[in-house]
Amino acid sequence: MTLSFAERVAQLDTAETAPTRVDLKLLANLGPESVYIFWEQWQRFSLDRRRHIMHLLAELAEEQIQLDYRPVFRACLADHDAEIRVLAIEGLWEDDHEQMMDRLIQMIHDPAGEVRAAAVISLARFAYRAEIGELPLSAAQRLLNALLQTASDPEQPSEVRRRAVEALGYFADSQEAQALVARAYSMDDIYMRESAVLAMGRSMRPQWFPYILRELKSPSPSLRYEAARAVGEIGEDGRELLPALLPLVDDEDTEIALAAIWALGQVGGPDARRILKRIARSRDEVRAQVAQDALAELDLDTL
Secondary structure (H helix, E strand, O other): OOOOHHHHHHHHHHOOOOOOOOHHHHHOOOOHHHHHHHHHHHOOOOHHHHHHHHHHHHHHHHHOOOOOOHHHHHHHOOOOOHHHHHHHHHHOOOOOOHHHHHHHHHHHHOOOHHHHHHHHHHHHHHHHHHHOOOOOHHHHHHHHHHHHHHHHOOOOOHHHHHHHHHHHOOOOOOHHHHHHHHHHHOOOOHHHHHHHHHHHHHHOOHHHHHHHHHHHOOOOHHHHHHHHHHHHHHHHHHHHHHHHHHHHHHOOOHHHHHHHHHHHHHHOOHHHHHHHHHHHOOOOHHHHHHHHHHHHHHHHHOO
């Protein structure tokens, strides 16, 4: 006897063994009616099973792009569990529709702080699209207003406010946005300062170059890391920062070194290419691979 779609979905919870990746293909490319049936069954699943399935779906969404799990992720934005809502947000990283942006703006007021933070992190990609003119002006303004309010709201957790500052970096022409970046950098909170440095890179405004230069030489590993990322965000306009960036490719902290190597690939130029070729021959396999990837990206840019 052939099972109905509802019965097959229900089996994902009732089976003695946890569902596998193969089992979860059932949830790919669902239409509206199937999503409704899925959601009815999903709300009856145990919490452990729901979390297990969402973790697997998040992996599948990145590995098998021909399978579209976005309808399931959108439904799970309304799940009662905060961890599942976070996973749903992360699974929707390719959803660039304006409706998704507005849904994420709503989730800035989610009861759980970790969900709010995930929503703001996800909104950064819409901020980038706004800056390069890929969002309607009305949508860009809604987003800017929401981020300004979030970054300034003392009721929001620090993690949420600093993620809003990072996204605001893309609004290079907004005096209010850049003023909030400056205020974040002036704070004693090291995490807020890290976010401010990243936002400075995203703005690509020369006024921030001296601050990024300072942090490339910071005794704080986390600030050196964010400064290296900031140089990468600036791209070829940041070549004047290369002399301070170059020493970081040999930093004893691997994460800092990898960020600096990635940044070289974004900045480009003869000096960056020469250093990348040297690192690509390194015995350190991780650093060598990142350097090879950066060189490949430079080669694509020259085609």
